[in-house]
Amino acid sequence: xxxxxxxxxxxxxxxxxxxxxxxxxxxPVPAQAEYGDVVINNYADAAGMRPAxxxxxxxxxxxxxxxxxxxxxxxxxxxxxKITMAKIxxxxxxxxxxxxxxxxSVENCGMCHSGVPGTPTHIHGSTAQTLVAPPHQxxxxxxxxxxxxxxx
Amino acid sequence: xxxxxKTLYMSCALALFLAGSACSAQPQVTARPDGxxxxxxLSYAPDYKAVDEMAQSDVQVIHIAQVDDINSFNRNLKKPxxxxxxxxxxxxxxxxxxxTHILAAPKPAFEGLxxxxxxxxxxxxxxxxxxxxxxxxxxxxxxxxxxxxxxxxVRPVKASVPDVVFPHRQHxxxxxxxxxxxxxxxxxxxxxxxxxxxxxxxxxxxxxxxKVAFPITTKxxxxxxxxxxxxxxxxxxxxxxxxxxxK
Numbered sequence: 441x442x443x444x445x446x447x448x449x450x451x452x453x454x455x456x457x458x459x460x461x462x463x464x465x466x467x468p469v470p471a472q473a474e475y476g477d478v479v480i481n482n483y484a485d486a487a488g489m490r491p492a493x494x495x496x497x498x499x500x501x502x503x504x505x506x507x508x509x510x511x512x513x514x515x516x517x518x519x520x521x522k523i524t525m526a527k528i529x530x531x532x533x534x535x536x537x538x539x540x541x542x543x544x545s546v547e548n549c550g551m552c553h554s555g556v557p558g559t560p561t562h563i564h565g566s567t568a569q570t571l572v573a574p575p576h577q578x579x580x581x582x583x584x585x586x587x588x589x590x591x592x
Numbered sequence: 593x594x595x596x597x598k599t600l601y602m603s604c605a606l607a608l609f610l611a612g613s614a615c616s617a618q619p620q621v622t623a624r625p626d627g628x629x630x631x632x633x634l635s636y637a638p639d640y641k642a643v644d645e646m647a648q649s650d651v652q653v654i655h656i657a658q659v660d661d662i663n664s665f666n667r668n669l670k671k672p673x674x675x676x677x678x679x680x681x682x683x684x685x686x687x688x689x690x691x692t693h694i695l696a697a698p699k700p701a702f703e704g705l706x707x708x709x710x711x712x713x714x715x716x717x718x719x720x721x722x723x724x725x726x727x728x729x730x731x732x733x734x735x736x737x738x739x740x741x742x743x744x745x746v747r748p749v750k751a752s753v754p755d756v757v758f759p760h761r762q763h764x765x766x767x768x769x770x771x772x773x774x775x776x777x778x779x780x781x782x783x784x785x786x787x788x789x790x791x792x793x794x795x796x797x798x799x800x801x802x803k804v805a806f807p808i809t810t811k812x813x814x815x816x817x818x819x820x821x822x823x824x825x826x827x828x829x830x831x832x833x834x835x836x837x838x839k
Contacts, residue, residue, distance in 0.1 A: 454605065471683030472674055474698050475711045476804040479684065490686055496804045497712050498696055500766075504727045504738065505804075510768040511731060516799050537731065550691030555684060564684055565711075567802030567809075568794045 491555035519561035754817040
């Protein structure tokens with residue numbers, strides 16, 4: 441049935457071809473999270489936690505933009521607020537509501553720290569992100585590179 | 593085996609064969625586990641001293657979007673395959689994290705909200721006007737009323753697109769004056785230089801539009817460019833043209 445060619449080459453090409461089609465069908469698709477989801481990874485990865493993910497859609501159904509961006513002082517910039525756990529426990533930023541009174545409190549680590557490890561700080565689906573090619577290196581080199589040191 | 597089936601099998605085999613050949617034509621360089629490239633056969637260039645040019649970088653390179661396929665069509669306009677995927681499938685959250693599976697999913701939450709074709713695919717202004725959701729204006733007080741100001745600012749655009757109307761009402765339903773004035777906009781009609789490039793790069797209106805408020809897509813132009821030009825509108829002449837004595 442198969443074309444009569446040098447047997448090994450034919451089979452190799454067929455196997456590679458099958459692999460290529462399979463790869464095309466099961467290739468990882470880019471993240472398809474909700475527009476406005478923010479990944480905050482200033483310190484989390486370096487500290488061995490998953491990055492925190494904030495979803496705007498969930499919060500804007502419950503609060504107007506003003507509550508966080510005027511009253512609580514959140515800047516309009518992903519990662520621009522230098523949020524740390526100490527500040528949250530102190531009642532600042534997320535801690536203004538995630539205190540067990542308005543919303544569940546900080547024991548629920550995994551609810552916020554749910555990002556895929558290694559995801560950089562960014563706003564998902566932003567227009568600039570879809571139009572501008574990303575920098576190949578993070579603008580600010582992290583103090584401690586999260587990649588494990590090669591074993592020698 | 594009949595003729596049709598044979599043709600089908602043969603064309604499948606041909607497709608596989610062509611794809612395979614195309615793949616195998618790529619240079620056969622496989623990186624070693626530590627990221628370096630194996631030493632090449634350099635017998636044809638005895639004077640050349642091989643150096644391992646792929647040094648281990650000390651900064652982990654992070655790619656936000658994949659830019660390796662430089663010549664593919666519309667490579668920056670990836671079409672989403674699904675909308676409103678649950679957190680565990682959205683690619684941003686880690687399905688191996690237990691709590692990911694108890695996070696709220698957008699699809700049931702958006703049911704019954706007025707739809708749009710961009711962003712969250714929800715018309716948030718209409719949602720609020722129709723009182724489909726009741727987001728709080730004060731953190732602790734569910735009854736506090738927003739400080740709404742109804743003032744439209746028309747910004748005539750020199751290009752032939754419809755003029756821009758900036759509506760204060762819809763914005764002050766969600767935001768407070770201090771969110772925009774004076775950091776983003778001087779509160780004076782026409783005092784701010786705004787253009788599309790700045791907006792697309794995330795400045796001026798783009799501080800919010802294109803990140804959380806509805807994005808700039810070919811389907812959303814008319815939300816901002818909403819005032820049609822007068823019938824007798826003509827594009828303004830540039831200063832150079834006006835000064836040109838040969839005009």
